[in-house]
Structures are given as C-alpha cells and as structure tokens.
Amino acid sequence: MTDHPFDRINRRDLFRLSLLTGTGLALGLPALTACSVDDGTGASGDATTKPIGNGLTEKQTLKPFSFDAPAGAKPDLPKRIAWANTSDAEFFLQITRAIETAAKERGLDFVTAIANDDSAKNIEQIETFLQRGIGALCIQPLDANAQAPLMKRAIEAGAAVLSLVTPPSTSQVVADQYKVGNAQGLAAARYITEKLGGKAKIVYFNLDTIEVLKARHQGVLDGLKTAGAGAQVVADIQPDALTQDGGFKAMNTLLQANPDVNVVLGGDTICLGALSALQAAGKARPDMYLAGIDGDEQALAEIRKGGAYKASFAFAYPLMGYAWAQFAADWLDGKPIPQVMQFNAIELNSAQTIDRFQADMKAVAETWKKAETYFTMLGSIRYADRDQFINYAA
Known part of the structure; x- marks a missing residue:
C-alpha cells in the first residue's frame, strides 16, 4: 500500500490539521440507528425530545457574543458533561483536565472515555454517553461522517454539542x-x-x-x-x-x-x-x-x-476545554452560549511570551477572565432556540 503523507503525521499534528481545516477522518462506518438519550433510569432525560430540522446549513454573518443576553427555558437533562476523547497523549489530557476543572466549579458530573484512535470504539463510547444521559457532549473530529448522526441526536434531545469544527454542533471551535x-x-x-x-x-x-x-x-x-x-x-x-x-x-x-x-x-x-x-x-x-x-x-x-x-x-487548547464546561453549565441554566469560538493565534516570540502563555494554559480558571485574548466568540444560541444549531463547517 502506498504511504500517503497524511499517514506519516503524528496524532497531535493530525488533530491540529483536522481542527484547523475542518477535515475529519471519514472511515465510511455506517450511521448508527437512533435511540433516545437516557438519564440512567430508562426514561428520556428530556421530555421535549423531537426532530428540530437541519439547523443553519449556510454560512452566517454572526454578531459578537454577549454573556449578558437573557436566559430562556432550561433543558430537563442530567447535569453531566461528556468528553469523547480519542487519545491519551498529554496534549489531550490537558484538555481533559481543563474540562474537569470547570465542571467541578459549576457542579457538573464529568464523564470521559479514550478511544485510542479507534473510530469504532469512539462511536461506541459516544453511544454509551447518550444512553446514560448527558447535558453536553464535547467532541473532536475523528470520524466526522459516523459521528454526525450521534451529534444530531444529542442536539435533538436538548444537549449542547461542543465540537472542534465538525458539524452539526451547538458551538464550534474554529480558526480564521x-x-x-x-x-x-x-x-x-x-x-x-x-x-x-x-x-x-x-x-x-x-x-x-x-x-x-x-x-x-x-x-x-x-x-x-x-x-x-x-x-x-x-x-x-x-x-x-x-x-x-x-x-x-x-x-x-x-x-x-x-x-x-x-x-x-x-x-x-x-x-x-x-x-x-x-x-x-x-x-x-x-x-x-x-x-x-x-x-x-x-x-x-x-x-x-x-x-x-x-x-x-x-492556540489556547486547554482554555477551550475549560470554556466547553463553562458553556455546558450555562446551557443547562438556559443561558446563551456562542455558536462559534474562533481561536486567536498567539504570537510566541520570546521566553517571556512563552512563559506567559504556558502559565495561562496551566491556570485556565484565572485565564477565563480574559478569554477574549485567546478567542473571538460569535453568535448566540440557547436551549430555547437550539433549532439554530450550526450545520456547516464554520
């Protein structure tokens, strides 16, 4: 078999390329059959689960996000955030720790699983999250085609889907x-x-x-x-x-x-x-x-x-994880969250700028107070208007 250049990229580089280009590794797995999101008792975690259309399928001009926008109805879902991680590399574990930190601060149960770059296992783990019942799903593009039906199901059930580039999602992390x-x-x-x-x-x-x-x-x-x-x-x-x-x-x-x-x-x-x-x-x-x-x-x-x-x-990847859990908690409170989070590229050109950046990534709770340094947040969506989910690569 011919060795394609992309086959020779290490896992972290592959993640960066998929995140910053919008590509997933579509492996042609079949779409999984639909089932309800379960809260652990056998009943649906959201009584209003229903089809909500195809969302926004064409690129939009989104206004700057405001944390002060009014709240709306709250979803009847478990206060639980799930992270469908794909690798135990330190880079990914930094994101995991950041999600867990914010989840604890906001009183959310945090669950995660590592697929070890196995797409089929990743899909199975996401299915388990959905059956258990979640209020938010954090997901990165390992197999965009196979993940999309699961992401749509989570959105229809009322959960926030916080993704790296890949639609459909409630909130996407992208780069200009x-x-x-x-x-x-x-x-x-x-x-x-x-x-x-x-x-x-x-x-x-x-x-x-x-x-x-x-x-x-x-x-x-x-x-x-x-x-x-x-x-x-x-x-x-x-x-x-x-x-x-x-x-x-x-x-x-x-x-x-x-x-x-x-x-x-x-x-x-x-x-x-x-x-x-x-x-x-x-x-x-x-x-x-x-x-x-x-x-x-x-x-x-x-x-x-x-x-x-x-x-x-x-790019501030650990702060992204912290933001995900903050926005998951806001979503469950009926508050708005940004539809798009654009990374701001941070120029590191000296020991001083590197030290400052690395310190900020280690102290994400404090860095969150100046999140605008690292992200440009655009658009606004709440549980009450979740039919406006993004269904294109922003």
Missing part, C-alpha cells in the same frame, strides 16, 4: 485561517523591515491541497507584502510529506538553488525540519527568521534558545 496566516506574514514583514534592512529571500511552505488553508496562504502573502519589494518569496511550495523529515528534504532541495534564504515560514512541523536542513548545511544563523504555526513544544524550545527560530503562533 486568513487571519492566522496574515498574523504570521505581518510578523515576518516587521522583522524583515526592522532587522534585515527590508531585504529577504523567503521560503513559504504552503498546504494548498487542503482547500480551506488556501486562505491562510493568502494571508501570509498579504502580510509579507507590507515589507516592500525587497522581500522576495523565492519558493512557495508544499513538501511531499507533512512531517519534519518532509521539511528537511524540501529545504535541502531548495538550498541548492537558493543558498541565501534567510526567512522560512509554514507550520511548526515543517519549519523544524527546514531548520534541521539549514543546520546540517551550516547555513543556520541567528539573524535568520523562521516562524511556524501551532505552538509545537520543540519549536518553543528553539525560540527560547534565541537562534534562527523566532516565533510560533499558538
């Missing part, structure tokens, strides 16, 4: 890809202007085979233009493999034609590989500018060294 890319391009342009005299030979590693990331690509290029004509993009390509090895090989090839490259942009995984190639060729210099996206731990370690790797644009 143009904005993410533009932030990266603008930061590079500032460095070129201030530190390189406005002259640079730039390599950009794009991901254009993923349709939604074409917006990120354009954002980067638009940001770079602000550095002026002296900033030249000498290569704009996608590596054969979305791995550090793929970045290493692509950069090695590029150096043969462009030995004076001094700016490299892309995702952290690829840029770390490019850095290795520069080091192996004896061309890595402290005055270079390499910057990635994702807040990869290895990238942050490189930034701390003060060498060629200057920045990474990170």
Whole structure:
C-alpha cells in the first residue's frame, strides 16, 4: 500500500490539521440507528425530545457574543458533561483536565472515555454517553461522517454539542485561517523591515491541497507584502510529506538553488525540519527568521534558545476545554452560549511570551477572565432556540 503523507503525521499534528481545516477522518462506518438519550433510569432525560430540522446549513454573518443576553427555558437533562476523547497523549489530557476543572466549579458530573484512535470504539463510547444521559457532549473530529448522526441526536434531545469544527454542533471551535496566516506574514514583514534592512529571500511552505488553508496562504502573502519589494518569496511550495523529515528534504532541495534564504515560514512541523536542513548545511544563523504555526513544544524550545527560530503562533487548547464546561453549565441554566469560538493565534516570540502563555494554559480558571485574548466568540444560541444549531463547517 502506498504511504500517503497524511499517514506519516503524528496524532497531535493530525488533530491540529483536522481542527484547523475542518477535515475529519471519514472511515465510511455506517450511521448508527437512533435511540433516545437516557438519564440512567430508562426514561428520556428530556421530555421535549423531537426532530428540530437541519439547523443553519449556510454560512452566517454572526454578531459578537454577549454573556449578558437573557436566559430562556432550561433543558430537563442530567447535569453531566461528556468528553469523547480519542487519545491519551498529554496534549489531550490537558484538555481533559481543563474540562474537569470547570465542571467541578459549576457542579457538573464529568464523564470521559479514550478511544485510542479507534473510530469504532469512539462511536461506541459516544453511544454509551447518550444512553446514560448527558447535558453536553464535547467532541473532536475523528470520524466526522459516523459521528454526525450521534451529534444530531444529542442536539435533538436538548444537549449542547461542543465540537472542534465538525458539524452539526451547538458551538464550534474554529480558526480564521486568513487571519492566522496574515498574523504570521505581518510578523515576518516587521522583522524583515526592522532587522534585515527590508531585504529577504523567503521560503513559504504552503498546504494548498487542503482547500480551506488556501486562505491562510493568502494571508501570509498579504502580510509579507507590507515589507516592500525587497522581500522576495523565492519558493512557495508544499513538501511531499507533512512531517519534519518532509521539511528537511524540501529545504535541502531548495538550498541548492537558493543558498541565501534567510526567512522560512509554514507550520511548526515543517519549519523544524527546514531548520534541521539549514543546520546540517551550516547555513543556520541567528539573524535568520523562521516562524511556524501551532505552538509545537520543540519549536518553543528553539525560540527560547534565541537562534534562527523566532516565533510560533499558538492556540489556547486547554482554555477551550475549560470554556466547553463553562458553556455546558450555562446551557443547562438556559443561558446563551456562542455558536462559534474562533481561536486567536498567539504570537510566541520570546521566553517571556512563552512563559506567559504556558502559565495561562496551566491556570485556565484565572485565564477565563480574559478569554477574549485567546478567542473571538460569535453568535448566540440557547436551549430555547437550539433549532439554530450550526450545520456547516464554520
């Protein structure tokens, strides 16, 4: 069997790609038959369970979310939040701990299960949650096609479905890809202007085979233009493999034609590989500018060294988990929650900014007070108007 580049991405990178591009790993599993959401006594946890249509199927212009909007009717559901986790990697466990922290604060029962990247097991675990009875379901895109019927059932039963990108959901976590890319391009342009005299030979590693990331690509290029004509993009390509090895090989090839490259942009995984190639060729210099996206731990370690790797644009995943449980509790109180939570890409370009970000992610309860730093919240939905659930990739 041919080894596809996506098969060589580690689980955390795969999660990031699915989260930030809206892709799921559709494995073609059959849709499961419908059944009621049970509260543990054999009776439906919500007397008003009924079909509620297809929700919002076309992209909407959503207004900024307000925590002060009025509450409405409350669902008659267990005060229980479930997290359909797929991996026991530390990254996912950080999200788990954040959900649990907020759940305890708000008096919610928290249940979770780990599928170990097994889609069929993940579906089975979600079924168990629904049969037990839940007021909210947190879910990430492991198998979007097979999960969708379960998510719709939960919404029809009155539960809040809090998802990473994948519809149908009450509230989706997404990223504005143009904005993410533009932030990266603008930061590079500032460095070129201030530190390189406005002259640079730039390599950009794009991901254009993923349709939604074409917006990120354009954002980067638009940001770079602000550095002026002296900033030249000498290569704009996608590596054969979305791995550090793929970045290493692509950069090695590029150096043969462009030995004076001094700016490299892309995702952290690829840029770390490019850095290795520069080091192996004896061309890595402290005055270079390499910057990635994702807040990869290895990238942050490189930034701390003060060498060629200057920045990474990170996302507040633990705070997302804390927000999920807060919004689950609000939903069960009849209060509104945002239909969309957009990640704000946080530029980490020094030991100080990294320390601050990491401290914020460890103290999510305190960080929640300044959630607008890390998220842009849009739209509004309550249990009373749950038929307005999002049924498109926001």
